[in-house]
Amino acid sequence: MRKLLSLTLLTLAGSTVFAGGYRVSLQGQKQLAMGHTGVAVVNSAEVAFFNPAGMAYLDKKFNLSVGGNGLFANTKFQNSMYNWEAETKNIGTPFSVYATYKINNWLTAGLAVYTPYGSAVEWDQDWQGAHLVNNIDLQAIFVQPTISVRVGEHFSIGGGPIIANGSVKFNRNLSMNPLFSVNGSGTDVNLDAKGITALGYTAGFMFNPSDKLRIGMNYRSEIMMEARDGDATYADVPDFAQSLLSNTTFDADLPLPAELTVGLSYQVTSKWLLAFDYNRTMWSAYKALDVKFGNGSESLNPRNYKNSSTYRLGTQYKANDKFTFRAGWYVDESPVQDGYFAPETPRNDSMGYTGGLTYQLNNKLGIDFSFLYLHFDEIDNSYNHSVDPITQQPNPNFGGTYKSVVFSPGIGITYGF
Amino acid sequence: MKNNFIYLAVLAAGFASCEPEFENNVNADYTSGDANFTSYVAVGNSLTAGYMDGTVSRVGQTYSFPNLLAQKFALVGGGEFTQPSYAEDVNNLGGIQGLAPTRLVIDASQGRPENIAGTPTITLTPQATAFNNMGVPGAKSFHLLAPGYGNPAGLALGQANPYFVRHATSSNATVLGDAMTKNPTFFTNWIGANDVLSYATNGGAQSNGNTPAADHNETGNTTPSTYGSNDITNATTFAGVYSTIINTLTANGAKGVVATIPSVTSIPYFTTVPFAPLSPSALGGATNIATLNAQLYNNLDAIFTALGEPNRVNPLSATSANPILIIDVDATDRSAQIAAALTPTLGAPTATAFGQVFGKARQTTANDLIVLPASSVIGTVNTSSPSTSININGVTFPMANKWVLTSTEKTKVANATAAYNSAIISIAASKNLAVADMNSILNQLVTGLRIETGQVYTANYFSGVTSESKVLFSLDGVHPNARGYAVIANEIIKVINRHYNANLPLHYVNYFPGINIVGSN
Incomplete structure (x- = not known):
């Protein structure tokens, strides 16, 4: 049964990147609807993700929140100097499951399962940027057993280990040069690594100086996904190069960066809540995607991400016993620097608009709806650091104009007693 | 329930508006x-036909520069744009x-x-059709x-061209006449290379490889029907023909681009x-070189030096690369003197034969190609x-006239x-036609031509997989490859954009194939 469950989770975990590199900020319906604030909000079991310290303040003994999103991400690319047009349309299904159980007055235990990182981008095979990426599918599930300890009336701490399980598939053409092609299909290498496991942790505190004000901080550590002995498979290899390009294994490291969040919430009236979060994501850990092949060759792909910030505002209005309405807005900085704009994470700074509501069926069970619309300005940028693995000569810069739209409706249930 | 449907409809509309839209579409400008460009006609020679690797092939033809131009013209x-049919070339041979x-292909195993x-x-079956690519x-x-x-x-008389036989509209049709039946509104004309190139590629020799071909700028002959196939066309004749071609093409107001000759x-x-090209090791090392010098080179050097030509032949070097022996038709004939000098050692009949072989011989110099x-x-x-x-x-027997374009011929x-x-x-x-100065553009290949993508190309012949991406010429060494x-x-597009105030996108050269390599043949 457990195995079946984890299989189901894996198939659900297909997620799509947006602005923040390959970070997918869709970790709970209620909080997403509030601009994905939550480090200082105590609403539901979702707080196990946003700030484990907050679990201690949940009223009910048992809280469960289960939800998922349909993530629709479209990116178009064009370059009028060469009359290029390309498009990637991807659908992801990030999900989350949170449960908390109040053991006693000062101790609450919880379990969080969520998919904070992922990237699925699928350009047409052999498109103009095929030497950088044809398609990528990166998935990671975090499982996080958590405890929260209340220290006195106004203060709590919380945290727990994170067990991350991930997989990566990556396909690119070997060279821009059609010398490496068969009947018009470029020679491509497919990298496939599954069952990558890594450990990290989350920790936070929450401070309630008054009935109305909460202040929170949460830190989630960097998790280094180390793919070892993955499969590197070549396809469409011309016959003269068969001996050069035989299937092999690969090693690669991909950091899932640390994230620090601070924020506050303020209960303006008994019905009206305001929240503000600030995220700092330590993307500078992502220096390069370097792949070492079993045959001794290497592919060096500088990324040179920079640390980035996200500013979030959210609000909630509890209209009556049945309906609660939420809205939010955030600004998300891209960690990608000029000249490193690779089409595997083809997105720039964005602005997120969120909304949602909860319909409370009864005292125990509620249904949560959310939606997110991410607005991107179009951007002219390029990737200037690619090298032809055959000649070891730099490839020409690859760039153009990119424009993305991301839209994500979500649904979930909240259960508690 | 009804309300739910409305919500769903709103939701669906939301997804539809989820399409990213650019402020300016890619083709807006x-x-x-x-x-x-309503009717674009290309006239010219092999360079216009898409000839590469020593032939026109079905796939090669798709990379003809007029076809590449027409793909961009189609945007505006x-x-x-039609080209002579190569459907017969099923296997692209x-x-x-x-x-x-x-x-020609590179056989990797060899x-x-x-x-x-x-x-x-590919057969000579007449298609009897005028095409846009002439x-x-x-x-x-x-x-x-x-x-x-x-x-x-x-054909048998050498008065017809098999490629034009394939598509001439009638037995007395002219290339230009057929081109004009397409009523060109725009044309490219890249003709004239063969007026001098067939002389050059044959080393200034007629088709027998030995007899010098004529330069009609020297002979003053202005009647092309009397020219040998490898002769150089008289420049005045060329200018007259060229004027006729341009006057015809522009008679109905067509604009176009003409290209110079590289x-x-x-x-x-x-x-x-x-x-x-003869390294000491290729000559078999110092011992062999000493023997070659003793038996041949020292003798020739002595004879030519005695006749006042000290550098016509020098002994072979055992330490650096050596030139080859060639026949230079413009050299002074020394056969009698050589025969006389060698008679005491070789006997008269052999010495005379040697005199015939080496009478017009010399070693190549840096001025020869x-x-x-x-x-x-x-x-x-x-x-x-x-x-x-x-x-x-080239070592002990001089290479015939056709193998070398001597400095005089050059x-x-x-x-x-x-x-x-x-x-x-x-x-x-x-x-007021646009000029694509292919001569000056291709001359940049000598030092390296840097194109808009940043890639640098050279005039080098294929020399291996790792440098293949810089090679612009096909394996025949004369014609470009697809790249x-x-x-x-692209150079023609840039000229059109400049001269005719057009804005056409370029081809991305790096994505074009260069040399065809097969594992075995």
Whole structure:
């Protein structure tokens, strides 16, 4: 049964990147609807993700929140100097499951399962940027057993280990040069690594100086996904190069960066809540995607991400016993620097608009709806650091104009007693 | 429930509006400017036909620069662009059945260029159709005006061209006449290279390989029908023909681009084999070299030096690369003196034979250009030699006239090229036509041509997989490969954009194929 469950989770975990590199900020319906604030909000079991310290303040003994999103991400690319047009349309299904159980007055235990990182981008095979990426599918599930300890009336701490399980598939053409092609299909290498496991942790505190004000901080550590002995498979290899390009294994490291969040919430009236979060994501850990092949060759792909910030505002209005309405807005900085704009994470700074509501069926069970619309300005940028693995000569810069739209409706249930 | 449907409809509309939209579509600013591409016609020779790797093939033809241009013209009102049919070339082998061999490829197992295995399936079956691409491989300037150039009956007499035979609309049609039936609104004209190139590629020799071909700028002959196939066309004749072609093409107001003729020094056919290709090790090392000097080179050096030509032949070096022995038709004939000098040691009959062999011989100098096909001849046994002691091509037996474009011949080629190009430029100016100066563009290949993607290309011949991406010429050493034609198309597009205030996008050259390599052949 457990195995079946984890299989189901894996198939659900297909997620799509947006602005923040390959970070997918869709970790709970209620909080997403509030601009994905939550480090200082105590609403539901979702707080196990946003700030484990907050679990201690949940009223009910048992809280469960289960939800998922349909993530629709479209990116178009064009370059009028060469009359290029390309498009990637991807659908992801990030999900989350949170449960908390109040053991006693000062101790609450919880379990969080969520998919904070992922990237699925699928350009047409052999498109103009095929030497950088044809398609990528990166998935990671975090499982996080958590405890929260209340220290006195106004203060709590919380945290727990994170067990991350991930997989990566990556396909690119070997060279821009059609010398490496068969009947018009470029020679491509497919990298496939599954069952990558890594450990990290989350920790936070929450401070309630008054009935109305909460202040929170949460830190989630960097998790280094180390793919070892993955499969590197070549396809469409011309016959003269068969001996050069035989299937092999690969090693690669991909950091899932640390994230620090601070924020506050303020209960303006008994019905009206305001929240503000600030995220700092330590993307500078992502220096390069370097792949070492079993045959001794290497592919060096500088990324040179920079640390980035996200500013979030959210609000909630509890209209009556049945309906609660939420809205939010955030600004998300891209960690990608000029000249490193690779089409595997083809997105720039964005602005997120969120909304949602909860319909409370009864005292125990509620249904949560959310939606997110991410607005991107179009951007002219390029990737200037690619090298032809055959000649070891730099490839020409690859760039153009990119424009993305991301839209994500979500649904979930909240259960508690 | 009804409400739910409304919500769903709103939601669906939300997804639809989820399409990213650019402020300016990719093609928003494309324009034909002052040009009208409704009917684009290309006239010219092999360079216009998409000839590469020694032939036209079905796939190769798709990379002809006019076809690449037409793809961009289509964005701004360009009409259909047709090319002579190569549907017969099912397996893309090129060649012509019974006439011309298949296309050249690199055989990786042998590491050398070879004609791809198979028999050509391209026939001379007349298509009797005028096409937008009227590039006829082998055509010289005056051929475009020659009735019967596509008459099958003229093939055996050398008066017709098999490629034009395939599509001439009638037996007395002219290339230009057929082109004009397409009522061009825009044209490219890149003709004239063969007026000098066939002389150059044959080392200034007639088709027998020995007799010098004529430079009609020297003879003053202005009647092309009397020209040998490898002769240099008289520049005045060229200018007259060129004017006729341009006057005809522009008669109905068509605009266009004319292209200049590249110099031979930017073509790997002439630059790949060095003038001194014989390394000491290739000559068998110091001992062999000493023997060659003692038996041949010292004697020739002594004889020529005594006659006042001390550097015509020098002893071979055991430490640095050596030039080859060639026949220079313009050299002073020393056969009698050589025979006389050698008679005491070799006897009169042998000495006379040696005198015949070496009478016009000399070693190559840095001013000579050795043609590409010589690379597979130098160092091989020459069966026509009178003696097995002097039968190694280029080493002990002088290479025939056709293998080398000597400095004298090179000057004739350069002078003719310059004269043609100045005619092309002034005739174009008189009609306010755009000029694509292919001569100056391809000359940049000598030091490295840097294109808009940042890639640098050279005039080098294929020399291995790791440098293949810099090679613009196909394996025949004269014609561009697909990548090279893309560079040419782009240069013409830039000229059109400039001259006709157009805005056409470029081809991305790096994505075009270069050399075809097969694992085995």
